[in-house]
Amino acid sequence: DTEVTQTPKHLVMGMTNKKSLKCEQHMGHRAMYWYKQKAKKPPELMFVYSYEKLSINESVPSRFSPECPNSSLLNLHLHALQPEDSALYLCASSSMAPGSYTFGSGTRLTVV
Amino acid sequence: DQQVKQNSPSLSVQEGRISILNCDYTNSMFDYFLWYKKYPAEGPTFLISISSIKDKNEDGRFTVFLNKSAKHLSLHIVPSQPGDSAVYFCAASVGSGGSNYKLTFGKGTLLTVNP
Numbered sequence: 001d002t003e004v005t006q007t008p009k010h011l012v013m014g015m016t017n018k019k020s021l022k023c024e025q026h027m028g029h030r031a032m033y034w035y036k037q038k039a040k041k042p043p044e045l046m047f048v049y050s051y052e053k054l055s056i057n058e059s060v061p062s063r064f065s066p067e068c069p070n071s072s073l074l075n076l077h078l079h080a081l082q083p084e085d086s087a088l089y090l091c092a093s094s095s096m097a098p099g100s101y102t103f104g105s106g107t108r109l110t111v112v
Numbered sequence: 113d114q115q116v117k118q119n120s121p122s123l124s125v126q127e128g129r130i131s132i133l134n135c136d137y138t139n140s141m142f143d144y145f146l147w148y149k150k151y152p153a154e155g156p157t158f159l160i161s162i163s164s165i166k167d168k169n170e171d172g173r174f175t176v177f178l179n180k181s182a183k184h185l186s187l188h189i190v191p192s193q194p195g196d197s198a199v200y201f202c203a204a205s206v207g208s209g210g211s212n213y214k215l216t217f218g219k220g221t222l223l224t225v226n227p
Binding site for chain 1: 116144146148153154155156157158161163201208209213214215217218219220
């Protein structure tokens with residue numbers, strides 16, 4: 001299995017909703033990442049988990065809450081989002097091997 | 113401050129010709145460089161990478177060239193095919209893997225290959 005799987009593919013949520021994005025990989029990668037990508041912009045790093053511990057938080061607002069239940073799963077819990085948070089949310093994973101950085105297909109999030 | 117720059121937002125080439133996509137970086141700590149290809153509504157797909165100890169890496173139709181003194185790299189696609197039409201992102205990192213490893217991306221170049 002050489003894939004990173006993200007669910008759901010599309011999500012529409014209201015500003016008072018609570019939802020979660022899920023990411024799964026079975027490549028044995030011990031680092032997992034959340035990126036945010038707005039239209040016509042590069043992916044921007046949000047969080048890095050290394051060996052299931054949060055190692056980097058790129059000053060992300062607390063309405064985004066990551067969770068890594070085990071080495072294969074990464075969640076992003078969303079609460080009280082704003083319309084400007086609408087974006088493509090990408091999950092990635094990597095190992096020590098060069099070039100192992102693998103992205104999922106993303107969740108297209110729309111906040112209304 | 114943008115540490116990885118792709119100054120051409122778009123590039124259009126004829127099928128069969130060479131596509132050359134350029135990327136510049138400012139952070140001299142970067143020692144590993146990658147190119148990703150992205151179709152709409154999909155995640156980036158890894159294409160090819162190069163370590164700073166090399167100046168060229170080739171994989172089939174794709175070749176990446178690195179000029180460390182100029183802090184410049186380029187991706188050559190020969191021959192270009194219509195299926196190569198996508199956004200190409202240049203990315204750079206310190207090291208090539210491990211804990212806390214992160215990529216810094218350029219803004220991307222939209223390549224269109226015309227039949």
